[in-house]
Amino acid sequence: MIQRITTTFRVALAIVALAAIAVAAQAGDLASRPWATLLERAEARGIVARAEVDAAFAADRELLAKRDRRRAETEHAERARRVHRRARTQALDLGLQLVALWFRDLAAVAWGAEDVVYAVDRLPALRAAAGGADPASFRRAVELVEETRERLLLNVSEELACEALAYRLEAEVGGVPVA
Numbered sequence: 001m002i003q004r005i006t007t008t009f010r011v012a013l014a015i016v017a018l019a020a021i022a023v024a025a026q027a028g029d030l031a032s033r034p035w036a037t038l039l040e041r042a043e044a045r046g047i048v049a050r051a052e053v054d055a056a057f058a059a060d061r062e063l064l065a066k067r068d069r070r071r072a073e074t075e076h077a078e079r080a081r082r083v084h085r086r087a088r089t090q091a092l093d094l095g096l097q098l099v100a101l102w103f104r105d106l107a108a109v110a111w112g113a114e115d116v117v118y119a120v121d122r123l124p125a126l127r128a129a130a131g132g133a134d135p136a137s138f139r140r141a142v143e144l145v146e147e148t149r150e151r152l153l154l155n156v157s158e159e160l161a162c163e164a165l166a167y168r169l170e171a172e173v174g175g176v177p178v179a
Helices: 002-027 035-061 066-110 120-130 135-152 158-173
Strands: none
Touching (some): 035 066, 066 158
């Protein structure tokens, strides 16, 4: 029960941190580097995944014959690196997906279609952020986020991709009053 509450709390904190990217882009306040939190969370997920693989290998390592250990250690190092990268990329992709959903919800509110909003618990914040804004700019913001998600598949620098996204979002939706 406590673990479930803790997980729910972490998810809520992650959503607030991800919404910070959208809010900072709207306010034109990117000096605080809001994408850094997303990258840190993705890296933390990669470290946890790697630790799980390392623990499983450590348990099996003693059972290997001495002549097979060097090959197994080399294979393990490669597998651990891939698992770390995959988990980090998946966490980053999920974070960007949530940012896109935030902008989608902003567009829905700006168009007056609040009944299709996913983040109904954040509806007052969405109303405040979308007030008087051009709904088409929010739709274009969703497209920018989706383009960045596609770029991540090509092994681009994740930090540069997120930073570029933040500045593109600022250019697209910046100047919109944020509560």
